[in-house]
Amino acid sequence: MKSESLILAKRYARALCAALKTEDLPAVIADMEIIAAALDKAAAAFYNPAVAKEAKKRALAGIAQNNILQNLLNIMADNKRLRLLGAVKDETQNILDERAGVLRTEITFAAIPENKKEIENILKKLFKAQSVCAVYKEDKNIIGGVKIKAGDILIDGSAANNLEKLKTILS
Numbered sequence: 001m002k003s004e005s006l007i008l009a010k011r012y013a014r015a016l017c018a019a020l021k022t023e024d025l026p027a028v029i030a031d032m033e034i035i036a037a038a039l040d041k042a043a044a045a046f047y048n049p050a051v052a053k054e055a056k057k058r059a060l061a062g063i064a065q066n067n068i069l070q071n072l073l074n075i076m077a078d079n080k081r082l083r084l085l086g087a088v089k090d091e092t093q094n095i096l097d098e099r100a101g102v103l104r105t106e107i108t109f110a111a112i113p114e115n116k117k118e119i120e121n122i123l124k125k126l127f128k129a130q131s132v133c134a135v136y137k138e139d140k141n142i143i144g145g146v147k148i149k150a151g152d153i154l155i156d157g158s159a160a161n162n163l164e165k166l167k168t169i170l171s
């Protein structure tokens with residue numbers, strides 16, 4: 001996703017979170033996921049600039065369970081940004097996680113380790129999180145070591161990355 005689109009998605013998410021109570025966010029996020037999937041299936045109509053925004057708004061009328069989300073959909077339709085709904089949902093989830101102290105990470109190894117709980121405890125301390133929700137991936141191309149992606153932070157301690165750095169230094 002382009003950085004401009006990500007910035008817009010974050011703005012929409014912050015506005016949505018400011019307008020809603022924290023306890024309402026999980027239901028709204030689930031609703032956004034369903035609506036985003038439906039919009040993607042009907043992309044020819046909803047993402048086509050030739051289709052009038054009023055027609056899109058009529059099609060979206062009453063689709064959301066929450067009035068604030070419905071208003072957001074109308075605003076996004078007015079601004080021809082319905083395509084960003086999935087990213088807005090992701091950013092809203094990130095805000096909810098941050099409020100709850102949950103760290104969502106993607107951890108990549110050459111081989112999945114046995115000591116996942118120990119790794120998660122280290123990440124809790126490192127990021128000062130209350131809990132860690134980790135997705136473990138296996139990638140033989142990193143040779144050894146680990147890559148950790150947490151939000152906007154990427155920690156690349158892979159052997160492949162270290163070899164690439166060494167190659168650059170020696171060149």
